[in-house]
Amino acid sequence: MSIRFENLTYYYNDPENLVFRNLSVDLPGGLTSLVGQNGTGKTTFMLLAxxxxxxxxxxxxxxxxxxxEMSSEDERNKLASFVYQNMEFEADETVGELLKIVFESGSHNPEEKNLIxxxxxxFELGTLLNRPFQKTSKGEMQKINIAFSLLYGSKTIMMDEPVFALENxxxxxxxxxxxxxxxxKHINLYYSIHELDLSRKYSDNGILFFKNGSIASGPADRLFTKEKVEEAYQVPSELLYKRESLFRDHLLKPANPKDYENFEGSVKVYE
Ligand SMILES: Nc1ncnc2c1ncn2[C@@H]1O[C@H](COP(=O)(O)OP(=O)(O)OP(=O)(O)O)[C@@H](O)[C@H]1O
Ligand SMILES: [Mg+2]
Structure with missing residues (x-):
């Protein structure tokens, strides 16, 4: 396994803001989706990983x-690149120039240049190649950022809600x-997503995040079952597959700190 958490505890600023307690888990490989309600720790988990x-x-x-113990930012990026949610950065170069620069600074073989x-x-980026990166739309930027991360060639890639701004x-x-x-390419890619149907369709494995700080992981078809999803979301699963607006209204409430009173920090692994 390429990523392992050992007895990990994480909180933001103050132990009261506990996100994970004493978590030990080997992360699955391949394409793995991270699924769970708002505030259950998906982004935090990827930042740690x-x-x-x-x-x-x-x-x-x-x-x-x-x-x-990682010696430099460069070493860290080569091991794992990260596509942040709403990632924007200052760049005067055009999209086409940046795609080349990212490929050349990464770890692919030069022969793999056809990847660009x-x-x-x-991703239908042809009409954007001569456009300054800053002057692209949110959805275009999201596709370009995904392209950058693949062109960089890290063996592990984290993507925080990589498709949220894209049309269906x-x-x-x-x-x-x-x-x-x-x-x-035999790499490991972890991505968070709120669409359960897509998560099931396009993942080899999954990690389900519960409100009490525990997680479950396993093959997508075994993990994203009605029972387990209902347990994580605490609502009937029919609601989860309806339109996004309904999803948002009913489910995306922030985690209640009270749920952490019975904090288990447990990990269930389905084989
Ligand atoms: N910078 C921060 N400072 C303090 N608390 C934070 C910070 N970032 C996140 N949190 C808290 O940590 C917990 C986990 O947040 P995280 O962003 O990892 O959740 P998430 O599952 O990615 O949620 P979402 O689906 O909304 O993106 C939440 O209770 C959140 O309020
Ligand atoms: Mg998040």
């Missing part, structure tokens, strides 16, 4: 290396591409 934040107790091993054209074709048919196309890419 990718060495972007450090636990107060316990250890994260990323490809066998303690994330606290492949991504431009698959694009969500499918991008996730389909990611699934094929992960299988072709």
């Amino acid at each position: 990718g060495g972007r934040i450090m636990p107060q107790e316990g250890t994260v091993f990323l490809s066998g290396i303690d994330t606290r 054209d492949d991504l431009v074709g698959a 048919h694009w969500k499918d196309r991008v996730l389909e591409y990611l699934k094929n890419y992960v299988h072709d």
